[in-house]
Amino acid sequence: MNEKGMAADDGKRLFKQVYDHVIHRIEHGEWKAHEKLPSIRQLAEELGVHRLTVFRAYQMLKHNEKVYVKEKSGYYVNPNDPDRVVLEYGEDQPIVASGKLINSLSDIQRVSAAYQFSQALIDPNLLPNLFLSDYVKKVFDLYPKLMGTYSTVQGDEELREVLSRYMMQNHHTQLQASDIMITTGAQQAIDLLSRIFISPMDAVMIERPTYSAAIDIFRQQRARFIPVDIHHYGYDIANVERLMKQYKPRFFYMNPTFHNPTGYTVPSSQRKQLVELAERYRCLLIEDDAFHDMHFDGPPPQPLFTYDTEGWVVYLRSFSKYVAPGLRICAIIASPTVMKLLFTAKSLADNGSPLVNQKIFLHYFQSERLQQHIEKLRIALQVRRDIMEKELTPTGWNWVSPRGGLNLWIKLPEAIPVEQFLKECMQQSISFVPGIICDPLRKMRSQIRLSYSFINEKQLQQGVKNLVTVADRYS
Amino acid sequence: MNEKGMAADDGKRLFKQVYDHVIHRIEHGEWKAHEKLPSIRQLAEELGVHRLTVFRAYQMLKHNEKVYVKEKSGYYVNPNDPDRVVLEYGEDQPIVASGKLINSLSDIQRVSAAYQFSQALIDPNLLPNLFLSDYVKKVFDLYPKLMGTYSTVQGDEELREVLSRYMMQNHHTQLQASDIMITTGAQQAIDLLSRIFISPMDAVMIERPTYSAAIDIFRQQRARFIPVDIHHYGYDIANVERLMKQYKPRFFYMNPTFHNPTGYTVPSSQRKQLVELAERYRCLLIEDDAFHDMHFDGPPPQPLFTYDTEGWVVYLRSFSKYVAPGLRICAIIASPTVMKLLFTAKSLADNGSPLVNQKIFLHYFQSERLQQHIEKLRIALQVRRDIMEKELTPTGWNWVSPRGGLNLWIKLPEAIPVEQFLKECMQQSISFVPGIICDPLRKMRSQIRLSYSFINEKQLQQGVKNLVTVADRYS
Numbered sequence: 001m002n003e004k005g006m007a008a009d010d011g012k013r014l015f016k017q018v019y020d021h022v023i024h025r026i027e028h029g030e031w032k033a034h035e036k037l038p039s040i041r042q043l044a045e046e047l048g049v050h051r052l053t054v055f056r057a058y059q060m061l062k063h064n065e066k067v068y069v070k071e072k073s074g075y076y077v078n079p080n081d082p083d084r085v086v087l088e089y090g091e092d093q094p095i096v097a098s099g100k101l102i103n104s105l106s107d108i109q110r111v112s113a114a115y116q117f118s119q120a121l122i123d124p125n126l127l128p129n130l131f132l133s134d135y136v137k138k139v140f141d142l143y144p145k146l147m148g149t150y151s152t153v154q155g156d157e158e159l160r161e162v163l164s165r166y167m168m169q170n171h172h173t174q175l176q177a178s179d180i181m182i183t184t185g186a187q188q189a190i191d192l193l194s195r196i197f198i199s200p201m202d203a204v205m206i207e208r209p210t211y212s213a214a215i216d217i218f219r220q221q222r223a224r225f226i227p228v229d230i231h232h233y234g235y236d237i238a239n240v241e242r243l244m245k246q247y248k249p250r251f252f253y254m255n256p257t258f259h260n261p262t263g264y265t266v267p268s269s270q271r272k273q274l275v276e277l278a279e280r281y282r283c284l285l286i287e288d289d290a291f292h293d294m295h296f297d298g299p300p301p302q303p304l305f306t307y308d309t310e311g312w313v314v315y316l317r318s319f320s321k322y323v324a325p326g327l328r329i330c331a332i333i334a335s336p337t338v339m340k341l342l343f344t345a346k347s348l349a350d351n352g353s354p355l356v357n358q359k360i361f362l363h364y365f366q367s368e369r370l371q372q373h374i375e376k377l378r379i380a381l382q383v384r385r386d387i388m389e390k391e392l393t394p395t396g397w398n399w400v401s402p403r404g405g406l407n408l409w410i411k412l413p414e415a416i417p418v419e420q421f422l423k424e425c426m427q428q429s430i431s432f433v434p435g436i437i438c439d440p441l442r443k444m445r446s447q448i449r450l451s452y453s454f455i456n457e458k459q460l461q462q463g464v465k466n467l468v469t470v471a472d473r474y475s
Numbered sequence: 476m477n478e479k480g481m482a483a484d485d486g487k488r489l490f491k492q493v494y495d496h497v498i499h500r501i502e503h504g505e506w507k508a509h510e511k512l513p514s515i516r517q518l519a520e521e522l523g524v525h526r527l528t529v530f531r532a533y534q535m536l537k538h539n540e541k542v543y544v545k546e547k548s549g550y551y552v553n554p555n556d557p558d559r560v561v562l563e564y565g566e567d568q569p570i571v572a573s574g575k576l577i578n579s580l581s582d583i584q585r586v587s588a589a590y591q592f593s594q595a596l597i598d599p600n601l602l603p604n605l606f607l608s609d610y611v612k613k614v615f616d617l618y619p620k621l622m623g624t625y626s627t628v629q630g631d632e633e634l635r636e637v638l639s640r641y642m643m644q645n646h647h648t649q650l651q652a653s654d655i656m657i658t659t660g661a662q663q664a665i666d667l668l669s670r671i672f673i674s675p676m677d678a679v680m681i682e683r684p685t686y687s688a689a690i691d692i693f694r695q696q697r698a699r700f701i702p703v704d705i706h707h708y709g710y711d712i713a714n715v716e717r718l719m720k721q722y723k724p725r726f727f728y729m730n731p732t733f734h735n736p737t738g739y740t741v742p743s744s745q746r747k748q749l750v751e752l753a754e755r756y757r758c759l760l761i762e763d764d765a766f767h768d769m770h771f772d773g774p775p776p777q778p779l780f781t782y783d784t785e786g787w788v789v790y791l792r793s794f795s796k797y798v799a800p801g802l803r804i805c806a807i808i809a810s811p812t813v814m815k816l817l818f819t820a821k822s823l824a825d826n827g828s829p830l831v832n833q834k835i836f837l838h839y840f841q842s843e844r845l846q847q848h849i850e851k852l853r854i855a856l857q858v859r860r861d862i863m864e865k866e867l868t869p870t871g872w873n874w875v876s877p878r879g880g881l882n883l884w885i886k887l888p889e890a891i892p893v894e895q896f897l898k899e900c901m902q903q904s905i906s907f908v909p910g911i912i913c914d915p916l917r918k919m920r921s922q923i924r925l926s927y928s929f930i931n932e933k934q935l936q937q938g939v940k941n942l943v944t945v946a947d948r949y950s
Binding site for chain 1: 492596597622660723819
């Protein structure tokens with residue numbers, strides 16, 4: 001390449017870097033809607049580039065509708081940017097409830113409601129609290145220096161040993177402690193994998209609908225979404241193959257067992273096929289198995305990772321969710337290659353999850369009480385699901401009865417405008433998740449997710465009755 | 476802009492994205508040294524761009540020495556890339572100790588050594604272990620449902636309330652619980668701030684030497700480093716001003732009190748000036764105050780954030796480090812603007828640190844025992860520092876005696892080759908941190924950091940004697 005070519009290429013590189021720089025600041029909310037950008041001169045100085053480079057970046061930002069121009073004044077952040085990265089739900093589709101703007105799932109969940117159908121969490125009253133407290137005391141007798149000790153980056157070895165044996169017994173697969181990493185909840189696991197695998201513009205396959213936090217995490221890394229519809233019978237496998245072939249996604253993030261939010265389960269027959277596709281098209285599968293143990297009609301099919309011999313499945317299992325969610329224990333099972341990348345990412349992110357939590361969990365996990373607790377919990381959840389479904393039957397709304405998990409995914413009649421409906425429900429102290437939050441394409445405007453796991457039976461019944469009363473106003 | 480201009484600019488954007496894409500995969504270790512890149516055709520298909528765009532990106536990668544070409548074969552990852560992002564120390568300057576490659580600080584710390592001078596951590600035997608275990612039991616009696624409860628994203632409100640009152644009393648500053656966020660250790664805090672504020676090519680001011688994990692975290696975000704020397708009398712303030720003016724850094728990450736690794740403290744007289752410079756040049760100061768309470772000759776100067784009225788200082792205080800490091804409790808104090816950004820970043824990263832740890836820490840923090848413990852600890856550390864200095868005196872090596880903190884920062888005579896010295900020490904079961912790991916410019920080849928906090932007095936004495944014996948071979 002000659003010198004002139006070099007200079008031109010350097011110019012292009014700088015141009016794109018300036019462009020990205022501005023986008024980053026806008027997306028992170030530093031430069032807000034209608035705020036004036038720095039002058040061309042200012043930004044050129046700040047970044048140490050030529051003013052012409054900034055000028056060209058600003059022109060491109062304008063062309064892409066990221067900014068608008070006021071004559072003789074300057075460049076301003078465009079609030080109507082068509083493909084704005086939605087870090088906050090409300091910037092695209094604001095929902096006003098109880099006079100407050102609802103910006104995201106966590107906002108909806110923060111609004112206190114007597115009838116909480118927006119939390120896919122276990123009612124704390126269903127957890128073995130007293131027993132756990134006693135257990136904790138034993139754990140501290142066992143490890144008197146626990147408070148003074150850091151965990152290793154990958155997680156407590158004793159816990160990983162126990163989990164690997166548990167997985168081998170239950171899933172007939174070969175595993176070692178070194179194949180497992182402990183993270184602070186499944187969300188951290190998704191975030192670490194996203195930081196490792198997603199570069200800007202990377203294609204990522206994702207179910208539609210899906211776990212809303214995953215959408216936000218992948219968007220933050222500026223992924224391109226390749227959505228795959230999930231149905232009660234699984235995926236359209238031919239379509240999955242076509243998409244893998246065409247887009248070569250970095251991974252397919254999936255939640256194939258008692259899927260959140262729909263409750264669907266991908267059948268065994270598709271699981272082996274999916275692993276074969278993953279191998280053939282070199283597309284990692286990230287299998288998020290958050291609800292595995294919460295089945296109502298017998299255990300679900302074996303996880304996809306049990307079919308994997310070549311390391312194309314990364315398996316995430318939230319273990320503490322049904323036992324002691326406050327401990328935030330998730331296990332990632334991955335091939336040595338992926339584990340090495342995870343190790344670096346985790347060591348930079350927090351250098352290892354707290355050991356205290358891992359040891360407390362370890363000892364409870366090994367106790368007989370755990371199995372008894374999980375069996376009781378399944379029954380309790382099934383009863384709650386039945387109550388919710390019974391109260392909803394007269395409405396004629398559409399849903400597929402879930403055979404596990406914590407949620408009902410409901411298609412409302414067209415006559416009910418979901419955002420207005422949520423607003424009115426919140427005024428009645430009822431909360432739920434509007435489906436649009438779970439949709440990577442932000443179009444599912446008549447679906448809602450109702451969680452039946454968080455409030456007790458009596459409240460659940462009354463809450464659903466009240467919800468139906470609000471809905472009746474639209475008919 | 477006309478259509479032709481658009482197409483050209485789109486082409487440039489794609490070109491840079493392909494370039495970044497390859498860099499990301501190389502930096503994350505997916506494509507390793509001497510590994511063949513995908514063919515131009517393959518990558519073009521995978522990313523859905525024109526082959527010419529990939530060709531041009533590959534040419535630029537070659538020009539920038541990221542890859543090299545083998546005739547009639549293809550493009551290969553260049554192991555000698557001059558400005559390669561050093562995620563792992565060893566890729567630039569491999570150190571071989573006990574026959575094993577040492578790749579990073581965590582690698583050095585993982586090698587078990589009888590004489591651990593590489594861990595800037597408190598000896599677990601100095602912690603109030605039994606008392607803490609009793610305390611935990613009380614905490615669980617107080618909050619029987621603790622295990623079933625998630626923390627809010629920002630952290631337990633009761634804990635933030637208590638910490639804000641503590642900070643007001645000790646630092647004469649106005650604070651509310653809403654000004655504080657709890658993270659899983661200081662490292663997570665640095666990582667969150669880095670993800671918020673650093674876009675690729677952003678300038679970041681950083682002390683030289685500094686905390687090695689911060690170097691790795693900022694490099695991962697592809698920051699440009701603007702190093703500022705730290706001396707026993709503080710910074711060269713005129714130089715700080717010149718650098719802020721010239722490079723407009725996004726922030727200055729600093730550790731001005733019992734600095735890691737040097738132990739230096741920036742004097743009061745400079746603190747107010749630095750806050751004024753931060754305001755004037757709109758450069759955030761990230762003040763990492765990890766060693767505040769570990770003073771030997773009276774309390775250190777007030778933190779910089781106490782001089783800040785306009786929100787230009789983000790303050791990080793590790794609270795659990797001297798009490799119960801296993802709990803991993805760090806507090807970030809920040810302006811409402813920064814707190815809002817932190818809130819989004821933390822909610823994506825893990826949705827809140829575990830509540831169990833926060834409640835245990837809260838109750839111990841409020842007990843009288845805490846103050847007694849900290850006072851005892853200061854004396855114990857001072858004794859250990861004295862032992863280490865006494866044993867080192869005959870060597871004639873250079874260091875400034877630290878008035879707080881956990882480390883001695885030593886300049887060895889030129890005759891001692893640090894890497895070889897470390898290797899031989901490790902063979903004698905002695906570990907320390909080579910200074911180069913703490914240097915953003917990777918040039919400090921004759922400094923070492925010795926931590927005196929982790930092993931008991933007797934071992935400390937013996938370990939330093941042995942270390943000096945090894946060093947004597949070079950004289």
